[in-house]
Amino acid sequence: MPRAPNEATDEEALIAEYWAPLAAGFAGAYGLKDDCATIEPPPGHELVVTTDALIEGVHFLPTADAADVGWKALAVNVSDLVAKGATPLAYVMSIALPRLDRIWLANFTTGLAAAQSAFGCPLAGGDTDRTPGPLSVSITAFGSVPKGRMVQRATARPDDLVYVSGTIGDATLGLALRQDPQLRAFWNLDDAACRFLEAKFSRPHPPVALAPALLAYASAAMDVSDGLMKDFARLCRASEVGGRLEAAQVPLSGPAKSVVAASDNWLERLMSGGEDYEILACVPPANAAQFEQRAEQAHTRVTCIGAIDTSAAGIAAIGAAGAPMQFTKTGWDHFSAR
Template sequence: MEFDLIHRHFKTPFGPLARANADTVLLGIGDDCAALQISPGQNLFTSTDTLVEGVHFFSDDAPRTTGWKALAGNLSDLAASGATPLGFTLNLSLPEVDETWLAGFSAGLLEVATRFNCPLVGGDTTSAGLNTLKTVSITVFGQAAASHRGFNRGHAKADEGIWVSGTPGLARLGLLLEYQKRGRLAECCRGAELQMVQALLAVLPEHLVRQAVSRLEMPVPRIELGLMLHGLASACLDLSDGLSGDLAHVLKASEVAAVLSQTSLESIWRHLWPEIDQHADVAGLLKTLIAQTLKGGDDFELCWTAHPRHRDAIQSLGAGLHCVGIIEQGSGLWLRTPGEERKRISGTSYNHFAESKN
């Protein structure tokens, strides 16, 4: 039964993508090992991640979006390393065989795999036993020229700019909206924060609601941007656990401090939501948006540091790239207000063993 399941939902639908990459995928699904041909003069990059039902995705999430997000999150790690996808393996632990769920999951997985030319080359399916939750584990493989050794988190230097792509915090809004829809908003924010978040969600325009939910459910890994940052970025990572928490990893590895600009972060939201300035409590709304930007994850945008001489080159790469701060000597993460006051920011990341997303 296991092999029928694999053939029906994975080997058959993913077969054309693997055959289209026959020069790379020497052995794929059906053999004891996958065999990938690395191009001459290339380094291998790999990343693995696990998603657990009830922690990383809601039990009633559409299986298509679960499949998309499962692979997109791993591909984002390749993007943050400046690597091109080669292929991926998939491990599924299931409490039961749900053909409808598997068909939708496979469709979403194939959709993002095809978009980024990343064939499925192997994996495993197993019963979850007494565990009633689904577990999805994916390992991706990528390559980059041997001259490129990745964007080491320990390479950030004083006076470098801090850049982000897209709108960090947008997926966090999507998550808050999903919790609100389920009547569980108080589980992820409490007290004064809960009141501020409720006030924010009550006035979000419909176009922003759609974008936030879409970013949460179907994030787009920045593979092309990662490749274009070769020779420009020093340290780089993808934003999966929130801007403050993820940036804190860079600061610790590089033994430096960072100062984020409140004005720059606000300008990102003003660009996406120009009507915000028409609200009576614009300052309160922006304060809440910045707070959620700093703590919220799952955007899978890129955050990197770069020498000031690369500013024009980075800006020429396209729209939606923002310099939001600067690296300094010292320690800690700080926010500079419009009045030039500095406030220390907690750089705590999402902790899988301390809280549950779903």
């Protein structure tokens, strides 16, 4: 049936129902009634921009809880902002839907709304399309830093100490448990431990409160998303330095310690599994005490796990026996044929 030209379109109705409530707190979103948003960093600040997509079948399973997908779509972007010392401001979202599934959309927006609220990052605009392919969510997130102060990846300096926030490997274990529930008995994990690990996989919490400490004291930083070893190698390669990690210093949660105690080779897997969404930061030794203090004030755990070492050609992780560990896989690569 022809539609009267004055009637709101289905696309407008969809925007009004699902997306406009997410933009209610942001004046520059114009209620999502315009094609563009306006964003202005505070005086003396510049905008930090990042973009990351989640694709069904690649980054999440078709059976994933839609609320978790919504949470994670924003969290993986906020993680990049935090690593740069940036304070989240807002985001825009381009979403491609294979079908108009209202239950999925309602759950997705619930998770997205929770993430917005947790990270202080409202919706500013977006684009909604139909797709014949997998559902995909591409978010571009904006934060602010004082002008010229973004904490870069390529600026690690000789003798910097290497810190990581939170704990490493929990998400890898959460995914492993989901894929093979029998691991639970093998690892002797209780209900609470399993819930903890699965939540670390499905609802990562990048440490937003750590941004000011990074801005003040870090010489370089990036988030740990594709595996600690791989991301540390990237940081060192970008900075044209070598580096060394002490495996025994890598912070593990209680459940992860149980797993490592139960199965020899899992420490290596935790250090290369990815999806941590923690921060890897290089801190000059002279700043270390202040960095640790500021992190503590922000209630964010940071652990010194190694150092930049320009006498080394690349990176290495020193294992318990004092010898370099061997990795069959250091992390995730979309385009590796190997």
